[in-house]
Structure formats: structure tokens, C-alpha cells
Amino acid sequence: MSILENSEQHYSLKRVDKETINIKVFSNDILLAVLGEFNKNARELENLTKTKIYFRGNSITVKGEKENILKVSSAIKFLISKYVKTNVIEDQDIRQSVKKTDYSDRKDNIHNLDQLIKTPKKSVIARSKKQSEYIKALKENDITIALGPAGTGKSFLAVSVAITMLMEKKVERVILSRPAVEAGEKLGFLPGDMKEKVDPYLRPLYDALYDLFGYEKINKKIESGEIEIAPLAFMRGRTLKNSFAILDEAQNATTTQIKMFLTRIGENSKLVVNGDPSQVDLINKSQSGLVQTKKILSKIKEIKIIEFDHKDVVRHPLVTKIIQAFKKKFDDKN
Numbered sequence: 001m002s003i004l005e006n007s008e009q010h011y012s013l014k015r016v017d018k019e020t021i022n023i024k025v026f027s028n029d030i031l032l033a034v035l036g037e038f039n040k041n042a043r044e045l046e047n048l049t050k051t052k053i054y055f056r057g058n059s060i061t062v063k064g065e066k067e068n069i070l071k072v073s074s075a076i077k078f079l080i081s082k083y084v085k086t087n088v089i090e091d092q093d094i095r096q097s098v099k100k101t102d103y104s105d106r107k108d109n110i111h112n113l114d115q116l117i118k119t120p121k122k123s124v125i126a127r128s129k130k131q132s133e134y135i136k137a138l139k140e141n142d143i144t145i146a147l148g149p150a151g152t153g154k155s156f157l158a159v160s161v162a163i164t165m166l167m168e169k170k171v172e173r174v175i176l177s178r179p180a181v182e183a184g185e186k187l188g189f190l191p192g193d194m195k196e197k198v199d200p201y202l203r204p205l206y207d208a209l210y211d212l213f214g215y216e217k218i219n220k221k222i223e224s225g226e227i228e229i230a231p232l233a234f235m236r237g238r239t240l241k242n243s244f245a246i247l248d249e250a251q252n253a254t255t256t257q258i259k260m261f262l263t264r265i266g267e268n269s270k271l272v273v274n275g276d277p278s279q280v281d282l283i284n285k286s287q288s289g290l291v292q293t294k295k296i297l298s299k300i301k302e303i304k305i306i307e308f309d310h311k312d313v314v315r316h317p318l319v320t321k322i323i324q325a326f327k328k329k330f331d332d333k334n
Helices: 028-035 037-049 066-086 091-097 103-115 129-140 154-167 194-213 215-224 255-262 290-297 317-333
Strands: 002-007 011-017 020-025 052-056 059-063 143-147 173-178 227-231 243-247 270-275 303-307
Touching: 011 066, 020 028, 020 066, 028 037, 028 059, 028 066, 037 052, 037 066, 037 091, 059 066, 066 091, 129 143, 129 154, 129 303, 143 154, 143 290, 154 173, 154 194, 154 215, 154 243, 154 270, 173 194, 194 215, 215 227, 243 255, 255 270, 255 290, 270 290, 290 303
Parallel strands: 143 270, 143 303, 173 227, 173 243, 243 270
Antiparallel strands: 002 011, 011 020, 020 059, 052 059
């Protein structure tokens, strides 16, 4: 029997033999949170890792093949750390904690908690190594460019960091923008004032805002001008000072438009460009400037470029399989 580790007095972990690990949790609240209501988290971990989990008193015993019990021990350590820092364990945390990556990436799940974003309604954590790198880049770099498929958290995390910085008065304004032409529709032919015309295109960003900060608080910030919604074309000629600006769906912008957006940066400002190169809605798809922008700016060390892939998808597990299937189909054609 050997003690593997003891972490900040929250738990101790012992390897009993090659196929058995025992984890002793020193807090009943933490233990109950990890096991879940009616032990549903423990049952989910069993199903995901093909192990057997037993618990008695404040001890959790895991039995199974060596690789699988290591998955469970890594998952439980992550869940304990998540609960200690945020006081909550969500359903998606269980699957995320044992996501099928290599063991070194699972160990990095613990360090993802270092990039915790605290908002009024919930705490946001990185759910993959790439997300952790992305949050770090958003906080530390003046310009961040993120490419990757839907469901990887590009927009959600950018909004989380931006509004948190606004609430902490590190910036004076948050600007949400995206190309206004999509699927053949132009702003001039849509009913309503500018906000009403642009709002439908920015619905994913609105969803993130309301989910994290509440409807009333966000609407007050919009009314006061602290949160501004503007189509990309309206950014021309401006200099953004003390601002956090996000250009979403940048795969539908040309290289010239993205250059225009990036050159708006002023004193104490951050700019973020997000997009999915596989979802170009322009009639002439070759006009998309996102990938070209990445190539042009890749050697500027002050600009951080993050590339997500299907392994970073944090939506329903089927989303990852769908993305992989379509990617294979188009790769085979090429």
C-alpha cells in the first residue's frame, strides 16, 4: 500500500494494489458533492470509465483496470478542486473530468481551475487545456485570435472575461460586433433600428451575457452604453480606448475587414477575433479572411492565436461526433 498524494487536506489518495485505489475525503460536504444526489455522479463515473466505485463513511474505493482507475482518480481530484473553488459541481463536469484525452491532459484539468472566472450568477472554468490557454490569453494579451468549431467556448469565454473586466472597472466599455451580412441578408433590408437589426446575429453573445450576469444587469449596461452592440462596418474610423471588443463569427469577414477591426485598438484595450473556418456563410467562400489573417499575424508575439478542435467541444457528446463526421467527409473530397 502506498500513499500517492495528499492535497491541501481535502483528500488523501492511496493505491491499494494494481487494480484498486482508495480516496479518503475529509469533508462530508465535498464528499456528497462529488458523489452527487443519490450517488448519480459516482454511477456516471462508473459508466464512463468501466470501473466499480464503492463508498463507505468518508472513503471512496475504485476498482478496475489500472488505466481506468487512474481516470477516475484524476476525475475525482478535479471534481474536489472544482467544488472547493466554486462550491458547485455541474452535470457536465462529470463527463468533462474523464474526457478521452491522454493522461497528461487529464492532469492539466486540475490546473484549468487556475483560470477561474467568477461572475455574479456562476463561476466559469476552463473545460480543456486549450480553453485554459484561451482564458489566459484573453486576460494577458491585447489581441487574441481564436479559431475552431462550434461548441468550443470561444464566444462564451470571451464574453465572460470581457464583462468581468467591465464589472471590475478594468475597462470602461465592452463592444460586441460581427459581420452583418450572412446567408444573403443585408442590414438595409431588415426591419427595425440598428440594434434591432443586429441583435438576431448576436444572439449567442446575448445568451452568454444573460446566463452569466442576469437580464436586468446586462440591459442596464446596454442602456448606459457600457455594453455596445455594433455591426463590423460601423467600427471603421474609430479608435477604441479602455475597451474590450469582440468580433464574433469572423469567418464571415474579409481579410480587409478583420485588418480594419484590429487596427482600431487604442490605449488600455483588448481585441478578440473569433471564428470557425468550417462555417463560412459568404456566397464567395474564398473571401473569408480568418485563416489568412492567422497566417499573416502568426509571427507577431504580442498576438496570441488559439486553435481549437473537436476535442475541445463542450456541448453534447454528439456534437463532437458530428463535427468529426463532416470533417472526414470534406477531407475525403479533397
